Amino acid sequence: MSKLPLIIRREYLAKVRNKSFVIMTFLSPVLMVAMVVLVAYLAQVNDAEKRVVAVLNQSDYFSTDFQTTESVSYIRFFDIDLQTAKDSTSNMGYTGLLYIPSEENLERVTQMAVFFTKDSPNSIFLKKLEWVFEDRLRQSRLQQMGVSSKEFATVDREFEINTTTFSGEQNLKHINEIKAGIGLAFGYLIMMFIIIYGGFVMRSVIEEKTSRIIEVIISSVRPFQLLMGKIIGTSLAGLTQFAIWIVSVGILILIASIFIDVDLNTLNEGSDVIKNETGDAMMPIPSISETANLYTQEVFELPWLMLISSFLVYFILGYLIYSSIYAAIGAAVDNETDTQQFIFPIILPLMLAIYVGFFSVFNNPHGPIAVGFSLFPLTSPIVMLMRLPWGIGEGGVPVWQLLTSILLLLGTFIGIVWLAAKIYRVGILMYGKKPTYKELFKWLKY
Amino acid sequence: MNNILVTKEVTKHFGNYTALDKVSLEIPKNCIYGLLGPNGAGKTTLIRIINQITYPDQGEVMFDGKPLRPEHISMIGYLPEERGLYKSMKVGEQALYLARLKGLDKVEAKKRLKYWFDRLDIGDWWNKKIQELSKGMAQKIQFIVTVLHAPKLLIFDEPFSGFDPINANLIKDEILKLKDQGTSIIFSTHRMESVEELCEHIALLHRSEKILDGKLSDIKKAYKKNRFQVGMYSENGEIDLDEIKTKFKLSFVAHDLVEKQLNFTVQLPTSDSRGLLSYLSEKGNIHHFQEKIPSANEIFIQTVQSKSAHE
Numbered sequence: 001m002s003k004l005p006l007i008i009r010r011e012y013l014a015k016v017r018n019k020s021f022v023i024m025t026f027l028s029p030v031l032m033v034a035m036v037v038l039v040a041y042l043a044q045v046n047d048a049e050k051r052v053v054a055v056l057n058q059s060d061y062f063s064t065d066f067q068t069t070e071s072v073s074y075i076r077f078f079d080i081d082l083q084t085a086k087d088s089t090s091n092m093g094y095t096g097l098l099y100i101p102s103e104e105n106l107e108r109v110t111q112m113a114v115f116f117t118k119d120s121p122n123s124i125f126l127k128k129l130e131w132v133f134e135d136r137l138r139q140s141r142l143q144q145m146g147v148s149s150k151e152f153a154t155v156d157r158e159f160e161i162n163t164t165t166f167s168g169e170q171n172l173k174h175i176n177e178i179k180a181g182i183g184l185a186f187g188y189l190i191m192m193f194i195i196i197y198g199g200f201v202m203r204s205v206i207e208e209k210t211s212r213i214i215e216v217i218i219s220s221v222r223p224f225q226l227l228m229g230k231i232i233g234t235s236l237a238g239l240t241q242f243a244i245w246i247v248s249v250g251i252l253i254l255i256a257s258i259f260i261d262v263d264l265n266t267l268n269e270g271s272d273v274i275k276n277e278t279g280d281a282m283m284p285i286p287s288i289s290e291t292a293n294l295y296t297q298e299v300f301e302l303p304w305l306m307l308i309s310s311f312l313v314y315f316i317l318g319y320l321i322y323s324s325i326y327a328a329i330g331a332a333v334d335n336e337t338d339t340q341q342f343i344f345p346i347i348l349p350l351m352l353a354i355y356v357g358f359f360s361v362f363n364n365p366h367g368p369i370a371v372g373f374s375l376f377p378l379t380s381p382i383v384m385l386m387r388l389p390w391g392i393g394e395g396g397v398p399v400w401q402l403l404t405s406i407l408l409l410l411g412t413f414i415g416i417v418w419l420a421a422k423i424y425r426v427g428i429l430m431y432g433k434k435p436t437y438k439e440l441f442k443w444l445k446y
Numbered sequence: 447m448n449n450i451l452v453t454k455e456v457t458k459h460f461g462n463y464t465a466l467d468k469v470s471l472e473i474p475k476n477c478i479y480g481l482l483g484p485n486g487a488g489k490t491t492l493i494r495i496i497n498q499i500t501y502p503d504q505g506e507v508m509f510d511g512k513p514l515r516p517e518h519i520s521m522i523g524y525l526p527e528e529r530g531l532y533k534s535m536k537v538g539e540q541a542l543y544l545a546r547l548k549g550l551d552k553v554e555a556k557k558r559l560k561y562w563f564d565r566l567d568i569g570d571w572w573n574k575k576i577q578e579l580s581k582g583m584a585q586k587i588q589f590i591v592t593v594l595h596a597p598k599l600l601i602f603d604e605p606f607s608g609f610d611p612i613n614a615n616l617i618k619d620e621i622l623k624l625k626d627q628g629t630s631i632i633f634s635t636h637r638m639e640s641v642e643e644l645c646e647h648i649a650l651l652h653r654s655e656k657i658l659d660g661k662l663s664d665i666k667k668a669y670k671k672n673r674f675q676v677g678m679y680s681e682n683g684e685i686d687l688d689e690i691k692t693k694f695k696l697s698f699v700a701h702d703l704v705e706k707q708l709n710f711t712v713q714l715p716t717s718d719s720r721g722l723l724s725y726l727s728e729k730g731n732i733h734h735f736q737e738k739i740p741s742a743n744e745i746f747i748q749t750v751q752s753k754s755a756h757e
Contacts, residue, residue, distance in 0.1 A: 003547055006543065006546055006547060007547075010543055014532070014534070014535065018534075207532075207533075208532075211530040211531065211532060211533050212526075212528045212529055212530030213529070213530045213531050213532055215499070215524075215526040215528055215529065216524070216526060216529060216530075216531075216544065216588070216591070217544075217547065218499050219497040219498075219499060219519070219522070219524040219526070220519060220544070220547035220548050221547055222516075223499075429494075429499070431528070442461050445461065
């Protein structure tokens, strides 16, 4: 039928020409950036308050420590007792008083040292204080053992175990997290798209009902055509929005890279220097850039073609299922305020999918929970996409699971669209009733 | 085939509710057919079945001699009672879209729209949005969109609601013109005076059933009760009412002393009024003598009430 393209075109243009759509498209990337900047700024402001810490050091140690820095000023008390020090600290409104008593050795000194504050102290600052003590303790203990700090530095080196697959390829430790992250990004994208554009479809249906144009339209086209035209047109508008975002982010990155001029070569040189200094030829430690290169390579070697094509399959089917439910809801009600009771049950499986994906796919991408939710049609578009970066077949998602999942999704798609179309067909001509689930069930039989 | 549309025992249920119960209608070509009935009688359901918005559970609908099929949609124009337009869409764009949904191509649709916009003198509205127009103005657009694709059958559900009297007249004239050009029209309304004015045939639906249909003039003939309204001048002396009363059954007697007129209604046993007229002409001057024909409104109320009383 040649009417479907007409409907798609109208729905698309109606959406794209809408002022709020234009504003959202161009403003939301700016808003996102602004938000990140704002949060960072606020965090900085929050911590910008300069701390003043009084130090009453009666010991022979720590004479060179506790130097005033940008964020902390240290004020030293001399020749007063602890009580006077405490009183004057609180009188002067200082953040706290660090009391280091006079004892026979460093171990005793550190044990007896106290940090007095009015309220419970800031944990980050406390950690920094503790590091000073730890450092001094370590030095003194090393000295007692007759080990130089340089010798200790060669001993105290972090160890990472080599991981390889049975066939001998190098395996990267964090690659699973990266894979899950990529999957999560896909899944999250699908969820956002469904919630935003499903909502658009629903509002568009309600608009046709409240403006009473619906009966004029469906005397010309079948309700099913209108439903499909609406869903497709709206999703094309959404894809347009995404395309604009991707292109503008690309341009932003390009501009940023020209001005900031960070390129990988400088990073590489830096790490080479570190490597030369350690100068251990026997057992070469992979430098940061080498590891990064390996990760980049691994990420590039992910089955992207398969990932993107399955993303499209799950995206299209998942979106169609959910947006036809949204359309049915729009048809069942007279105004947007009545939609709440129906929307929650839709968002529930989406949220569940994201959380299940986050907690179980990260831990074990092929565990029973992950498998179950990647087969269940209402969650599979999100959960299966999180599993797919591990590939298909050996070590990845078994072929039968992928096929079952897609077939279940396809079956559900046909079933749900059929049901939604029935509710839609009846609902668009019903006015003045606030429907119940029972009522909706009855409509299926009309 | 002389009928544009025939329904044969069309039945439609919504759950346990029967919206239409074996409704059979024959709607002749090139005529205005009044579809009447109280609220909830099933008019809208029937109209929606004709428009293939819903489908009958049983029964058959024939369009121009063939079973009703999706391709007939482009031959039907429908102005629903619940009507409206996209509020934020421009008038011209919207009219073009709706016309193309009815199967007109873009060029033809534009040409026809221009003709109708000029004819109804609204050419400068093309780029306005519907929300900038008044209700009556939007109704004009709606009317144009309904008739634009020159359908064989037009269905108007309460077409005059929302129009001021001047525009209602304008639309009425357009409907009559369309009829003269050969269009068949189904006209659903509660406004009996427009039924009287426009419809040649009517069907009366009540509680999901058709209880009356046919040519309006035939129905009126069938419903008349041999009652005659008489007006006589009484200035030349008294008319002996009591004498008339002994010969005929009188009612609604009214003596207008200022105008010196006597008005009354006579019930005759047959439709033969010659005896009455010659008798009365001997008694005095008659200024009017008319058989009382029931109005569509009276027939409507009477039929519906008697039907309800039987149940």
